Amino acid sequence: MSSPEIKLHKELSSIIRQKVGNKIYLYESVSFRNADGKPRNKRVPIGKIDPLTGNPIYKPEHLADMAK
Numbered sequence: 001m002s003s004p005e006i007k008l009h010k011e012l013s014s015i016i017r018q019k020v021g022n023k024i025y026l027y028e029s030v031s032f033r034n035a036d037g038k039p040r041n042k043r044v045p046i047g048k049i050d051p052l053t054g055n056p057i058y059k060p061e062h063l064a065d066m067a068k
Helices: 060-067
Strands: 013-020 023-033 039-049 056-058
Touching: 013 039, 056 060
Parallel strands: none
Antiparallel strands: 013 023, 023 039, 039 056
């Protein structure tokens, strides 16, 4: 059974920080319910945190998507 395509709704999403090793990555997370009614999350990587400044560095694809 293939999973249906999930389109992210920007108004319902949140940004999650996840530390992996010495790096902190940024993900856009969307909560939804599957066909059985169980809650699920979909995460899309959108960038990382600059270790020197602590500022986010977003992927060009994410910036282009946000400009739409």
